[in-house]
Amino acid sequence: MAGWRWCIRISPRSVEAASSLEDSRGQPRTHTRGEGPVGWASMKRLFLLLPLVALAGCKDPQDGVKVVISYGQFVPGCVRVTATDDASGDTRTTDVAVRGKKPEPNSQIVVGLLLPEKWGTAITVEANGYEALPKDDACVGNAVTNQRKGLSVPKGSTKDGKPAELTLLADARDEDGDGYVSNTAGGSDCDDKAGVGAGINPGATELCNGQDDNCDGNKDEDFAIGSECISPEGCPSVRTCNTSDPTTFACIATNVQYAWVDADRDQHGDKNQGQVVVCSATLPPDRLPLTSPHDDCNDSEASIHPQATEKCNTVDDDCDGDTDEGFGVGATCFETGVQCDGIQQCNATQDGVVCKPTGTVPTWYPDQDEDQHGKMDAGIVRCPKPDAGYITEGRDCDDGNPFIHGDARELCDGQDNNCNGTVDDGLNCAPTWAGQQVGEEADRTWYGLSVYGDGGVWIVGSDGGRAVKQPSETAFSVRPGACTGTSNTRTLFGVWSNSEGKAFIGGSEGLLLIQEPGSTDCTPRRPPNLDAGSGTIATTDLFGFANPSDPDDVQLYGVASDDDKGATFQWNGAVVGVPIIAASNSTFQGIHGISPEVMFAVGSFKNPEAGGARGQIFRYDPVTSSWGTPVEPPNTKGLNAVWVVNSKLAYAVGNAGAFLKWDGSVWATSPGPAAERLTGVIAFGSNSVYVTSEAGKVYRYENGNWQTYDLGASLYGINGTNPGDLWVIGVRGLAFHYPSWPAAPPPP
Structure with a gap:
């Protein structure tokens, strides 16, 4: 038995179609030219959607129908063609992608259908046009066009190479030519005006332009217009549409000005920092206008700036690049109290020098229990180590137990292991044998x-x-x-x-x-x-x-x-x-x-x-x-x-x-x-x-x-x-x- 076939051709102004009839030996059979604009057997591009239809047996030769679906300005995304045997109600359907293959208007689709032998002579063919492109080779959404016609196909009518022919129309109003029908005419296009609505339809990408581009009832919904944002200068603002690029939003702040940093408020700007942004019309107390001095070498101390008096304090008070000039700071010496070598350093009144050990003088703690924490109340401050039993880490409240010191983990032992003053801290236990x-x-x-x-x-x-x-x-x-x-x-x-x-x-x-x-x-x-x-x-x-x-x-x-x-x-x-x-x-x-x-x-x-x-x-x-x-x-x-x-x-x-x-x-x-x-x-x-x-x-x-x-x-x-x-x-x-x-x- 030869099987049912759909044979499809899409052409700008003409129709070409071909049959896929096979003889009883499974060999292709070529038919003579028909009476259409282009002959039945001269089709150059053939689209066979065999998996979408059932195969039905019939004796050779099969009877066939040439179905022409025309469309005008509206180019369907997908067309569904359905053939029905009027006698039995048996139905065959195929979905054809149109706009994705030939987007030009005023074209035709030619579908060649071969009738199963069991069908009668009276059939009905229906064409439905859809806006959207097919998904998984199937039309989706609601049909916006529909035409249905019946015809009679006598047995053996294709034997002479002249199959029956049927013309259906899949057309709707699409004034802006974007492939979507106006929602006033049964479609989903919310703006079908010619020239201005071409970019507005359910398939469009939403832009930031104050209009509903994708016809979902919302405007600019992907851009959170009006929400808080931080401008490029770092100032708070709210989102607006970017007039130069509708695919993005803009964050524009007002009352932006630039100033010098004056953290210590000594009226000298920090020379180590450049201009900074101020997000207000009035400068705060720790900012100076750009006309103020910009020469402060230490903006964390109000007593340090080029007009200050130099003191003996290891600081460049007058910002001249020298420290403690005139005081003789840095000479070597020996501090007998802690037995340390040292250097002359500024005294407490900042008007002279004293001998201070170089670096930090360690405090040595006895560590009898060898837990690397010394007895906290027995420290000795001096440079040389007292003896081998001393270390520099203290915080041991019990130097006779290595499981008690400031870094110890609390144990359930009835003791204050971590030296925080609480026994069995946080353990909720009652130790017993x-x-x-x-x-x-x-x-x-x-x-x-x-x-x-x-x-x-x-x-x-x-x-x-x-x-x-x-x-x-x-x-x-x-x-x-x-x-x-x-x-x-x-x-x-x-x-x-x-x-x-x-x-x-x-x-x-x-x-x-x-x-x-x-x-x-x-x-x-x-x-x-x-x-x-x-x-x-x-x-x-x-x-x-x-x-x-x-x-x-x-x-x-x-x-x-x-x-x-x-x-x-x-x-x-x-x-x-x-x-x-x-x-x-x-x-x-x-x-x-x-x-x-x-x-x-x-x-x-x-x-x-x-x-x-x-x-x-x-x-x-x-x-x-x-x-x-x-x-x-x-x-x-x-x-x-x-x-x-x-x-x-x-x-x-x-x-x-x-x-x-x-x-x-x-x-x-x-x-x-x-x-x-x-x-x-x-x-x-x-x-x-x-x-x-x-x-x-x-x-x-x-x-x-x-x-x-x-x-x-x-x-x-x-x-x-x-x-x-x-x-x-x-x-x-x-x-x-x-x-x-x-x-x-x-x-x-």
Whole structure:
């Protein structure tokens, strides 16, 4: 079956059309010249809109109609041609772009239509003209012209090459020739007057000219005429249309004049500034007319201008280019009060000179807690630095706590961290020691504690107990698996973890163990056990240092003890044998440091003949890789824990209330919190010390006093990152956190 086709041609004064009939073999068929102005078969430009119409089958030859749509002065933007089979009501439609292809008036469109075989002989053809150009190949808007005619197309009428012909008119009044019909004649053109309305129609661009160019009922709507604006001179005005360019608006100010700036009002204009705009008819007090002097070298001081008297004040008062001429300013000198070299400078009365230090004389503040903020009320003003413990930044209201100074972040610790006079400023908190049982074994005792990262915690204890709180979590996870020994489950006493949470653990029977937060058993272990020569000893504590660029590259230092002897060792964290160095009659309980150069181990020397045990403190020597000769502070019965704050401050605690302080050179006894067995210590500075006891107390030293917190259970370890993030562990599987049980990882 051959299909339905529209064949379209637009011509200025004549019509050319062609058929697209195909024979049954799909080959083109050429028809002979018709009777129109130009023959049917001579069309040179053919527009086929096949996708816009349905194809209908018919036997060859097809019957056809030549439809001519004429228009005059009004050139349609688009013409819609509709053919209808009168018998069946079947309809075919095509939209033809006109003005976009041939904008000249007085032209024609020729549409050749081939009738489907199923159509009858009576058809109706309708032509509608539209103002607007088509969108997406379709006419849009309302039709402004319409003509409809019927005709009869007998079957086989095209066989002789003379198709039926029909002429329709698509014309309307368009006096200004802009392609839009007057709104008085059914169109949308609001000004159709010849000569003056050509640029006014719905398709026009709105200009700033006081008229409605695009026929939307508004004038100059895109230019905000009458709104506030700033003129090119910087003066306030309102928008008007630009008479020289109607595509833009203008902003013209009145009462504009120019003047000299006279900011100090000494009647001399600022010579460093040129003319400035004044947006008023009257000059303000800080402006001068252009006839006034324009020679002021400093327009911020009324006493400085060419007619002023020169003073000794480091200022060119008379604007002659010289400063303090005649006073001898600039000679070198020495100021004994602040011990500074200086130069002669003008005195306070501006009539002579005095010796003043060159530059600013620094104020030095003591910084005992090494938080880079010195004690605010102890500054020394002088050029040379008093000693190594002084810095130039003050604003520290507590030089014994590095978490308190003028730039500190406020912590929930019951203290004024940022020195603004308010405790726990803006935190809305009530700090307390909050405890929970970790794990299901209520008879377990936790002995070792280590913190890592941003909120990570490891604890270890009896019956091989190991638990970890990862930084992203709020609860502890007890790691499975028993750490069995030769006879029963081993007790774990010491733990140290790197920044990634890998834990290195020591315990009874010489156990050394490596654990990850996700470990599922008590491995890997270091074989064989630590041995002091006769039987095994317990690793009582571990401390280590990690390579900042590789957390797994660690160097661990450990201490160990049994009833009457002890040992020390070094371990690189690998699962290999670890040699020990035995210490006769010396037992070890704790170890801590800030570096191998500043690291201490504490314990006891057991000598029944000399009255029992006494405390010992060892300092590590990295040059010889040994712990050297111990210090034995008097009247101590044994030491259990040590904490190094910095290179000049450390603390140790022990039995019978022993409390010792190191000042960078000497260990000495200090007033302690209570005469009981003290088991753990952590300090952030000389005014921020925390101690635990076997009697279940946490003692906090602040402002010369010990505060007591009774947690009701024996405590054996304390650690943390700051006074607002502290952990304590002890019996009955209990762990405590200050200032509350963390609902989220603590801040750094």
